[in-house]
Amino acid sequence: MEGIIAGALAVMGTLLGAVIAHRFQEKAASRAEGRARTHLQQERLFETCANFIGLAEDYRRAQYDRWSCWDEARDGEAAAAARTESYRLYVETRSSASYLKLASSRTDVQQLAEQANMVLELTSAIIRTDDRADMLKRGERAQVACDAFVAKANAVLHAA
Secondary structure (H helix, E strand, O other): OHHHHHHHHHHHHHHHHHHHHHHHHHHHHHHHHHHHHHHHHHHHHHHHHHHHHHHHHHHHHHHHHHHHHHHHHHHHHHHHHHHHHHHHHHHHHHHHHHHHHHHHOHHHHHHHHHHHHHHHHHHHHHHOOOOOOHHHHHHHHHHHHHHHHHHHHHHOOOOO
16 A cells, blocks of 8 residues: 555656646746847847938938029939939838837837937928028937937847
8 A cells, every 4th residue: 555655656757747847947948039029129129220320311412402502503314213212211220120129119219210310301301591501500400310319229239
């Protein structure tokens, strides 16, 4: 009889051990999955920010080119080509800023998206002047805003 009880206890202990081990493995797998998901989200956010920064820089250069071509010959082919390029980059930059809004519902990411829109607005304003000195000041403001975006993005990316 003692052998039967000892055997039953051994079987129950083995089953209990298997159940506990399974629970620990489930929790470990869930934590690993959560870390992988967080890492993927951070990677996507980084790519989105980097894409926006590159487009904002290109858009600002295109705005300088557009203003210069317009100042030299308003009805020339170069002015028309520069305007077309400026519009194309505006659309791409705006799309990138909008994608940033969709990247996360976190407050810091939403604030970063608002800052991206500010960069876009300031860059768009570069051409809204007839004065070269004013155009350059507007370009500097857009550059400062872009640099602030980079600093904010860096803080957001390294906070999580």
